[in-house]
Amino acid sequence: MIEIEKEKKKKNDKPRILLLIIFYLLPGWRVPEFSEQEYEIEKIKSKRRFFRHLLTTLTISGALIILSFVFMGIFVPWLTRFPLQDMVPPSVPGVPYLLPSPGHPLGTTRSGYDVLARMLWGARTSLLMALMPTGLAVGGGLILGIISAYFGGKVDYVLMRVVDLIYSIPTLVIVLILTQILGLNLIDMLMIWGAFAIAGNLRFMRSLVLQIREMLYIKAAKTGGALKFKVMFSHILPNALPPMILTFFGQMAITMLGIAAISFLGLVNAQIPNWGQDIAWSNIYQENILAFLIPGICTGLFSISAMLIGDGLRDAIDPRLKI
Amino acid sequence: MAKKSTNMVKYIIKRILMMIPMLFAVLTITFFLSHAMAINPLASEVTGWDMQIYYDEMERLGLNDPIYVQFLNYFRDFFTGNWGESYSGKFEGWLVTDIIITVLPRTLEMMIIPLFIIPIIAVKLGSASAKNRKKKKDIMIRSLAVIGAGFPSFWIAILLQYLFGRVLFEATFFEFDIGIYKANNVLLDPSFPTAIPPPSSLIVMLLLFILMIGGFYLIYRGNKLRKQDKPASKNYIIMLISGILICIIGIVPIMFSIYTYGTKFRLIDSIIFNEPIYFWDTIAHFILPALSMTLVSLAGITRQTRSSMLDVLNQDYIRTARAKGVPEKEIINKHALRNALIPTSNLIIGGTATILLGSIFIEYIFEYPGFGDTFFTSIISGNISLINGCVIVATIILLSSNLIADVMYTIIDPRIIYA
Secondary structure, X not given: OHHHHXXXXXXXXXXXXXXXXXXXXXXXXXXXXXXXXXXXXXXXXXXXXXXXXXXXXXHHXXXXXXXXXXXXXXXXXXXXXXXXXXXXXXXXXXXXXXOOOOOOOOOEOOOOOEHHHHHHHHHHHHHHHHHHHHHHHHHHHHHHHHHHHHXXXXXXXXXXXXXXHHHHOOHHHHHHHHHHHHOOOHHHHHHHHHHHHHHHXXXXXXXXXXXXXXXXXXXXXXXXXXXXXXHHHHHHHHHHHHHHHHHHHXXXXXXXXXHHHHHHOOOOOOOOOOHHHHHHHXXXXXXXXXXXXXXXXXXXXXXXXXXXXXXXHHHHHOOOOOO | OHHHHHHHHHHHHHHHHHHHHHHHHHHHHHHHHHHHOOOOOOHHHOOOOOHHHHHHHHHHHOOOOOHHHHHXXXXXXXXXXXXXXXXXXXXXXXXXXXXXXXXXXXXXXXXXXXXXXXXXXXXXXXXXXXXXXXXXXXXXXXXXXXXXXXXXXXXXXXXXXXXXXXXXXXXXXXXXXXXXXXXXXXXXXXXXXXXXXXHHHHHHXXXXXXXXXXXHHXXXXXXXXXXXXXXXXXXXXXXXXXXXHHHHHHHHHHHHHHHHHOOOOHHHHHHHOOOHHHHHHHHHHHHHHHHHHHHHHHXXXXXXXXXXXXHHHOOXXXXXXXXXXXXXXXXXXXXXXXXXXXXXXXXXXXXXXXXXXXXXXXXXXXXXXXXXXXXXXXXXXXXXXXHHHHHHHHHHHHHHHHHHHHHHHHHHOOOOOOO
């Protein structure tokens, strides 16, 4: 042991020129320390490549927009001087359709609410609107898809028939009817929307798992005596995750637009500030057009930036992935 | 070849038979859901607190029966063509089948542009942007697609309405009573026949139409045989004559019914009954709703085409074709696009139902008297039988569009064979 350490020291102590001479004269010879470093550099390089593909202008701008909306949603009470209670129907604060002024930077809406404050409070709602149903849909699809594909048999048959049934029902209409039954509760509607969106994710996840299940490393894990649960969630799941992350961002935009549309029809609780409802309440033929433009632009920017992040991630993870 | 086509027919029949239990399930679900809605369907009937009328009406419509009796009655009536009666609103007292027959053509003729013209443009745009990747053209098309997909369609619709209703106000009247920023919500024009065909006659008409297609096929095959140098048999004369006879048998009742009932498509009616002003009037009034539905489908199809096109352009056979010296235009249009269209076709045909349901918002904004508007008002006013009828029609359209998409796969990609 001591000798080896001594040798190492000797090698280190060797002058640089000698090392170079050996490097040039002996083919295939490498400095041992340097080759260790090389391995680490390769590891870092693959990460660097991922980030280099990821960090394009479009993706960064999308992420910045989403982050700014998150910032707005979290820090609303400090950004505006209007509390939430003054921004929802029972209170009637002021003059309708005021043009922009120092008191109201973007003017007022039909009922006299401040447009900027409605927008900021709406950002908080729309974060919930985008994340909750999508999380439910993608998470549910992930778990049920693995179960369906991995167990097969009767479980698979029943789940796929349910998926077929949901596919044959016009989802939007069922959501509209259910909102009439359950009352105009926002959380209920989001849950229903998410539950219906599970079907598509389940089918996609099932097809992914059916491909991965035949891979060699899964067979190796099985022969190694891994439990079913472990194979499912620690071997298959991480490999099926990247495409599902992409669908998450794609569906975030669709969900955002769909729920904005439902709230545009007025089928949502008016006690919660909501961009879709702002569009419905505003009247473009009146003086302050900003009351109409701002919520629409916000909805559009939110869904566009979600799509941009999804596109960027797809290019970075696997440019040839089909979604 | 022959075996493949018989397989195809078997597959289609199997799929149509599979649709029936699905339809049953959807019917059951929507029946119970619509009856669970907490809206009184006869709310508008109760005027002046004359409760006796209300009770009589409830008794007449069978709404006082227990739910399972109502369900069985509805099921029985559903297959005899009696889908119930609308309780309230614009169509009070109409039969549901009559409402759907008058209202669905209006929406369908509005969807000519988003359904048939836009996919062609979108596929062209997508392939163009994939061809010049990371150039100015590509960036322009992509940004258009992202904006179209990102902004809510109802918002765009209101903007368009504002543009033509306020900014271009005077220019939009031409010679019509109503400016084009607003839909013409006259349902039945007096200059066309206003009678509504019974659903049984529609089914007969459909069968006759299928018969006529068979007749045309016979004529086609007979003609092909006739042109051969050495005809295998002289059956072609019989084939031609029977084909022509079948066509005549099919076409006479159809022409007669069109003359008495009209087609309910205002565009076709105005051509048949020679009313050019109605033709231009109809086009002018559906152009804005159609345009605002366009952007969404355009964006989706363009994005899909671009990504699958980029995928295909990296394949080996494209490189082979280039090395062989095939012109670039031919590579794009024949070698690449045909393969790239496989995932896109699903989106195009499967998107039919999405567009149909997306028309709810557009028709709500433009007050267009179409399917979506009827659907939405029926949900709002708790018009149970109308909701059920509309859901069934939407489901049939959805299922059949899925079936057509699967059949189209085999035409676009002959390698796919359904066992």
